[in-house]
Amino acid sequence: MLRFFHSYFPYQYVSLMGLLVLIRLPLLLHPFPLLIPELNWMIVGEQMSQGYLLYRDIWDSVSPLSALVYWGIHSVFGRSPLMLHAAATLVSIFQIVYFNYLTNNRDVYPDRSFWPGLIYMLFMHLSFDCLTLSPVLMSTSFLLLAFGTLIKQMDRRGATDEVFEVGFYIGIAALFYLPSALFILWAILSLLFYTGATFRQYSLSLFGFLFPFAAIVLIYYLWDSLDDFNRNLLSSVFRVRQYSLSDFKSLLASLFIPLGLGILGFLSLFNRPGRYVNFQQRVQQIMAIWFLIAVLTIALMPFLAPMVFLSFVPPMAYFAYYYFENIRKAWLAEIIFISAFSLMLLLFYQGALGIIPGAGLGRLSSLQVRPSPLPDNITNQRVLIIGEDLSAYRQNQLATPYLNWDLAKYDLKNLDNYESVINVFDHFRKDPPDYIIDRENVVDKLFQRAPALSLRYEKTATAGVYKRK
Structure with missing residues (x-):
């Protein structure tokens, strides 16, 4: 598989997307468990479509732009888990294509290939809950856009006023998933250490980050609901902890292979320090900072499940590439990748379909919607x-x-x-x-x-x- 995707031709995007659809199609056609967060998001979209205002009339901690998306989906399709999964697939396709394009177009790696997109695609299947349109998934798209703008600045002799876009993208990402606001630290540190940014440009980046928040605050101020906005969103990020929804064993199993390959890839860089030009070394360092900031977001997560770790996928996929690139024997790299691919998909399908009877690993039982305590004849109440x-x-x-x-x-x-x-x-x-x-x-x-x-x-x-x- 690595050999097939090692060539760099445009038609390989079709192969990559075909593989993605092939992996997901069995689950899109076969019903699998509805998750509590999915039901929560659909309820938010339903209530907003009935004219209720988020935070004032709907007490929930979902971020405003995510709620806006759920509102739009419900307005067109009603309560539809299938549409959440279909929309998530479109967002995943964007991220895979953009990550592969960016790493090759900006010469982030020494060689051009479709390995970055292939590894990114695999790591997006941490667990079956990653198939849904989660706030973290949508937020990560804008973090990738910020990354693309940031490395464009690094490839120049000095930073330009485009650093405003970096802050703006992170601000939008935070309005999809509030803990992503911590990535403004990633942007500031990257500008500080790896570009010639001036104080004015730091200020532009910070202003770009705050601008989307200022717009949302103004809207809630005009609706006389600023206190509700503060209590149910800004303050809730430090207090809302639904850890009863967590499945720690399944989470660790889902992260084991991607995290392991990412760490091995990072360590392999020390064996070949002279192979990479200065720009590539700086990208390696800012991706390491991305990973560290992503670790800090764990403390702000409302619950722990594989879907909320999707912001870890870009740095894990980025460094995992180096692990396979630095294996000198192509057949060994192929065997390791096929093994990782098979084990991750086994856990993926086991969680959704329970293909191994009696095995609870990956099922995310605490995250699934249980039978209703109300009699079956009580509906639409x-x-x-x-x-x-x-x-x-x-x-x-x-x-x-x-x-x-x-x-x-x-x-x-x-x-x-x-x-x-x-x-x-x-x-x-x-x-x-x-x-x-x-x-x-x-x-x-x-x-x-x-x-x-x-x-x-x-x-x-x-x-x-x-x-x-």
């Missing part, structure tokens, strides 16, 4: 779930703004505060749920604090489920 399990929303709609439990705690776990009780009562009055599913044992206390609500609901035969009279 307005429902409030108090807790993390969103399964009842699969066949029903969200009532009240309380989508994300970590954010809903501001009110629902603070019922000794008079203002919180008033907020909950107002939300129930404006958008009353037909059913309440209480997984955190707060309804009894809520009914004590707001007796008017207790008169409107009655217990059902299912524990923790209340029905509107």
